[in-house]
Amino acid sequence: MFTELNYTEVLAIGSRHSRAAVFFYTPLCGTCKLARRMLEIVDAAIPGLTIYTCDANFARPLLESWKIQSVPALVYIDEGKPVDIQFAFSGVDELYTRLKEFFA
Numbered sequence: 001m002f003t004e005l006n007y008t009e010v011l012a013i014g015s016r017h018s019r020a021a022v023f024f025y026t027p028l029c030g031t032c033k034l035a036r037r038m039l040e041i042v043d044a045a046i047p048g049l050t051i052y053t054c055d056a057n058f059a060r061p062l063l064e065s066w067k068i069q070s071v072p073a074l075v076y077i078d079e080g081k082p083v084d085i086q087f088a089f090s091g092v093d094e095l096y097t098r099l100k101e102f103f104a
Contacts, residue, residue, distance in 0.1 A: 042092060
């Protein structure tokens with residue numbers, strides 16, 4: 001399941017979940033659309049998975065503080081802090097493995 005968040009909701013995500021994944025994108029980015037499609041396939045394969053999304057155009061201060069320099073970017077958050085940022089989306093199997101291990 002995908003849930004769109006705004007900038008302030010992304011900052012508050014640590015208070016709702018101990019672990020979360022936030023996908024940063026821009027609407028006109030073709031690579032972002034491809035990465036999202038891969039995430040949709042992974043989402044269908046892992047029951048109960050929630051991937052949060054955030055339009056990077058409206059989250060500039062957060063992108064700067066988390067040092068996100070390009071999109072697409074999948075940020076793995078633990079206790080409200082980014083622990084890993086994935087910029088390369090090489091395939092569905094790799095995404096599946098990373099997300100499955102992160103939420104295990």
